[in-house]
Amino acid sequence: MPTAKSLSEILEGIEIISSSADIQVIVRGMSMDSRQVQPGDLYVCVPGFQVDGHDFAAAAIASGAVALVVERFLPLDVPQVLVANVRQVMGLLASVVYDRPSEHLELVGVTGTNGKTTITYLIEKIAAKHGKKVGLIGTLGSRIDGRELPGERTTPEAIDVQKLLGEMVAEGVSLAVMEVSSHALDLGRVAGCEFAAGIFTNLTQDHLDYHKTMEEYLNAKSRLFSNLKGKIQPKISILNGDDPAFSKLSQVSAAPVVSYGIYNSVDYRAENVEVTTEGVRFRVRFRDEVQQIWYATPGIFSVYNALAAFVWGVERGYDKATVAEALTEISGVPGRFESVRLGQPFQVIVDYAHTPDGLVNVVRTARDFTKGKLITVFGCGGDRDRGKRPLMGEAASQWSDFVIVTSDNPRTEDPDQIIQEILTGVSGVDYVALRDRREAVWSACRMAKAGDTILIAGKGHETYQIFGTEVHPFDDREVAREALRGLGYAQVDS
Numbered sequence: 001m002p003t004a005k006s007l008s009e010i011l012e013g014i015e016i017i018s019s020s021a022d023i024q025v026i027v028r029g030m031s032m033d034s035r036q037v038q039p040g041d042l043y044v045c046v047p048g049f050q051v052d053g054h055d056f057a058a059a060a061i062a063s064g065a066v067a068l069v070v071e072r073f074l075p076l077d078v079p080q081v082l083v084a085n086v087r088q089v090m091g092l093l094a095s096v097v098y099d100r101p102s103e104h105l106e107l108v109g110v111t112g113t114n115g116k117t118t119i120t121y122l123i124e125k126i127a128a129k130h131g132k133k134v135g136l137i138g139t140l141g142s143r144i145d146g147r148e149l150p151g152e153r154t155t156p157e158a159i160d161v162q163k164l165l166g167e168m169v170a171e172g173v174s175l176a177v178m179e180v181s182s183h184a185l186d187l188g189r190v191a192g193c194e195f196a197a198g199i200f201t202n203l204t205q206d207h208l209d210y211h212k213t214m215e216e217y218l219n220a221k222s223r224l225f226s227n228l229k230g231k232i233q234p235k236i237s238i239l240n241g242d243d244p245a246f247s248k249l250s251q252v253s254a255a256p257v258v259s260y261g262i263y264n265s266v267d268y269r270a271e272n273v274e275v276t277t278e279g280v281r282f283r284v285r286f287r288d289e290v291q292q293i294w295y296a297t298p299g300i301f302s303v304y305n306a307l308a309a310f311v312w313g314v315e316r317g318y319d320k321a322t323v324a325e326a327l328t329e330i331s332g333v334p335g336r337f338e339s340v341r342l343g344q345p346f347q348v349i350v351d352y353a354h355t356p357d358g359l360v361n362v363v364r365t366a367r368d369f370t371k372g373k374l375i376t377v378f379g380c381g382g383d384r385d386r387g388k389r390p391l392m393g394e395a396a397s398q399w400s401d402f403v404i405v406t407s408d409n410p411r412t413e414d415p416d417q418i419i420q421e422i423l424t425g426v427s428g429v430d431y432v433a434l435r436d437r438r439e440a441v442w443s444a445c446r447m448a449k450a451g452d453t454i455l456i457a458g459k460g461h462e463t464y465q466i467f468g469t470e471v472h473p474f475d476d477r478e479v480a481r482e483a484l485r486g487l488g489y490a491q492v493d494s
């Protein structure tokens with residue numbers, strides 16, 4: 001439980017336009033959702049993309065909210081604080097309400113289009129191996145010292161971020177690693193977070209429905225690095241030196257930059273890279289040192305992920321060999337290049353690739369080790385960047401022998417329309433469109449022969465499928481197992 005504070009204390013140092021009387025009122029918590037308000041909360045009125053939080057202020061007060069943060073004064077009889085942009089101050093206020101948790105642990109932020117979840121898992125493992133009690137926040141939910149907590153977003157809302165970090169501090173966590181999405185950076189979800197390190201993976205097309213241009217997308221990502229300043233020192237920016245965004249990010253970074261990569265001149269360079277069906281082996285050269293690394297996930301992109309985590313470990317002072325050992329011990333991240341094995345003579349791989357670049361990477365990786373045919377099953381999410389669709393169609397066509405275009409999470413869009421948009425990019429390959437994802441997976445399993453690979457991409461760890469606004473249970477791994485069992489394979493998954 002955070003310590004109760006007066007509103008005036010919480011507002012210290014925050015840029016406000018004006019406030020009503022009695023800001024001595026005592027605040028015990030904070031909420032931006034009237035449906036979740038607890039007695040004693042400060043309710044923040046967020047003008048959203050769908051509805052305006054100001055319209056729910058009365059409901060919030062009825063549930064016990066004691067004060068409001070507003071962008072326009074409301075005719076309600078509670079203390080109110082007027083600010084220019086609630087999203088910009090919400091995180092700062094929440095960090096005070098929840099006792100500035102990020103100043104009481106070491107916070108690492110990971111951003112980039114692909115690789116965030118993977119790298120946070122690697123860092124969790126490295127830190128845990130060094131005896132740290134670790135917290136993790138990301139797409140797969142949160143974890144406090146291994147205890148799972150569900151989550152809906154890659155980066156939760158500002159208040160939830162501070163609450164979570166506060167819980168972590170209360171439970172003795174000394175290091176937290178967090179995926180920081182571009183939406184989060186743009187919507188102020190990590191305002192009030194004092195990061196010790198920022199890690200950049202890569203920037204390729206995604207989320208243009210929201211950011212509109214790649215430049216704006218990069219601007220959002222760059223905020224993690226330009227904001228790397230504050231009380232906690234030292235700070236560090238760990239940047240992918242092979243990515244075209246490197247030069248801009250290194251220029252804006254407020255903290256010293258350390259680069260990693262394979263091709264360009266960087267501080268930590270991977271050499272002698274070997275990509276096998278089981279994983280990647282390489283040697284890192286840095287300063288006057290070298291370290292051999294084995295990481296059990298295939299694909300050249302895995303070299304970047306493992307390397308970024310390695311750099312973080314070494315730069316924070318861990319022994320390089322122990323960091324490498326931690327990477328060797330990782331068995332994989334759920335839904336990332338995850339094999340489904342029921343004794344069938346072909347491979348079934350479930351992966352979360354949901355961007356053109358992500359898909360190119362996994363399809364090429366699967367191609368490299370497939371002796372027979374590569375059958376790729378995928379779709380694209382509805383209410384998301386439409387520009388990705390033909391590009392993902394192209395990516396799948398280029399390296400697969402057969403493509404099954406199906407539904408991902410259609411959300412409020414027409415699934416057939418999404419499929420049509422994907423198909424405009426599909427060419428030079430045999431394909432079929434099957435709107436029902438279960439049927440698509442079954443069909444791929446029926447089609448596969450010994451030596452083939454089925455790659456089921458886009459949903460990875462997800463255990464649901466969203467049609468309209470309804471969420472239905474669906475798990476690619478379960479459906480693949482069900483299909484394999486239906487074909488008579490029965491060996492226990494290993």
Ligand SMILES: CC(=O)N[C@H]1[C@@H](OP(=O)(O)OP(=O)(O)OC[C@H]2O[C@@H](n3ccc(=O)[nH]c3=O)[C@H](O)[C@@H]2O)O[C@H](CO)[C@@H](O)[C@@H]1O[C@H](C)C(=O)N[C@@H](C)C(=O)N[C@H](CCC(=O)O)C(=O)O
Pocket residue numbers: 032033034035045046047048049050051052053054056152153154155156157181182183184187
């Ligand atoms: C674009 C975006 O991020 N939108 C988020 C935003 O929605 P919104 O602005 O439309 O909110 P709204 O529904 O209009 O509500 C406005 C306010 O009224 C409040 N309200 C509403 C109803 C009510 O009865 N009472 C009440 O108080 C709401 O709590 C909110 O504070 O605030 C909502 C409340 O927190 C979020 O759920 C919602 O995420 C939507 C669902 C979403 O899909 N976000 C995605 C795009 C996202 O954030 N993705 C990134 C991923 C990135 C990656 O792949 O890299 C992520 O970090 O997860």
Ligand SMILES: Nc1ncnc2c1ncn2[C@@H]1O[C@H](COP(=O)(O)OP(=O)(O)OP(=O)(O)O)[C@@H](O)[C@H]1O
Pocket residue numbers: 112113114115116117118119139154179201202301302304305335336337351352353354357358359361362460
């Ligand atoms: N470094 C990388 N470069 C390109 N593609 C990658 C990289 N790492 C992983 N991928 C691909 O992207 C997919 C998603 O990986 P991961 O979950 O680690 O990324 P993410 O950034 O967390 O994505 P999201 O935030 O959308 O969950 C993987 O399943 C894999 O196909």
Ligand SMILES: N[C@H](CCC[C@H](N)C(=O)O)C(=O)O
Pocket residue numbers: 154354380381382384408409458459462
């Ligand atoms: N964080 C990404 C995940 C996409 C996963 C894919 N399965 C989809 O639903 O589009 C997003 O929200 O755009």
